[in-house]
Amino acid sequence: MPPQASANLSVSDRVLAGLSKLSLVMRHESWRSAGQRGLTPTQAQILSILAGSANPIGPKEVARQMAVTLGTASEAISALVGKGLVRKATCQSDGRAIVLTLTPRGRREAEHAGQWPASMVDAVDALPEHDRAALLRGLIGMIRTLQEQGSVPTARMCVGCTYFRPNEYPDTPKPHHCLLIDAPVADADLRIDCAEMEPAAEEVRPRLWSVFVNGQTLDNQGPGHRRSPSKSRRTIHVNK
Numbered sequence: 689m690p691p692q693a694s695a696n697l698s699v700s701d702r703v704l705a706g707l708s709k710l711s712l713v714m715r716h717e718s719w720r721s722a723g724q725r726g727l728t729p730t731q732a733q734i735l736s737i738l739a740g741s742a743n744p745i746g747p748k749e750v751a752r753q754m755a756v757t758l759g760t761a762s763e764a765i766s767a768l769v770g771k772g773l774v775r776k777a778t779c780q781s782d783g784r785a786i787v788l789t790l791t792p793r794g795r796r797e798a799e800h801a802g803q804w805p806a807s808m809v810d811a812v813d814a815l816p817e818h819d820r821a822a823l824l825r826g827l828i829g830m831i832r833t834l835q836e837q838g839s840v841p842t843a844r845m846c847v848g849c850t851y852f853r854p855n856e857y858p859d860t861p862k863p864h865h866c867l868l869i870d871a872p873v874a875d876a877d878l879r880i881d882c883a884e885m886e887p888a889a890e891e892v893r894p895r896l897w898s899v900f901v902n903g904q905t906l907d908n909q910g911p912g913h914r915r916s917p918s919k920s921r922r923t924i925h926v927n928k
């Protein structure tokens with residue numbers, strides 16, 4: 689693109705061009721790393737999904753989380769079963785449903801599959817902390833919009849979680865609060881895939897979001913009221 693044309697691009701165009709370059713690197717690295725282990729990126733992704741699921745899930749849920757067709761997911765699952773990495777079993781609560789579990793070897797492979805490409809880790813780590821947190825906020829906003837449009841599967845993010853209390857402590861390094869761990873959280877602590885996330889009620893989610901982006905605090909009126917003091921401190925297991 690000639691320099692003049694590129695200078696005329698809007699900020700949105702340049703953000704999208706940047707995301708496109710990053711996604712090229714991610715795609716290339718996923719093929720390379722999964723290929724080295726005899727997997728396709730789809731198979732590697734399924735191993736990660738199964739490793740990160742709090743409860744056993746079946747092929748339909750795998751397809752939903754990956755935003756692919758059931759046929760594509762089923763084909764990759766069959767290949768993983770053939771490789772001895774995944775087992776199919778009958779669901780205990782519904783005898784007609786199939787659930788998927790990782791074999792011990794599948795669990796080991798899932799650990800590798802869940803690792804981000806080193807070049808991308810270095811690139812993110814090279815950012816100043818403030819930029820990293822700002823980037824995370826921006827990405828969360830984009831994912832949320834895509835989720836609302838139905839373009840990506842539901843993500844288990846803080847901003848839609850019943851335990852999230854945005855801006856409880858304005859003008860502090862950790863302005864938000866997670867009721868589950870009963871502790872303040874910074875922008876940089878916000879989760880995109882938290883295993884403990886409980887979706888907030890439909891009427892609460894827009895309010896949580898608006899309060900979060902506008903830097904306000906929840907009041908005690910209406911849904912999603914401010915936190916009430918809790919004595920319990922629980923540990924939380926979260927994914928990246």
Ligand code: SF4
Nearest residue numbers: 846849852866882885
């Ligand atoms: S850390 Fe997990 S449980 Fe806490 S608010 Fe975020 S998504 Fe919810």
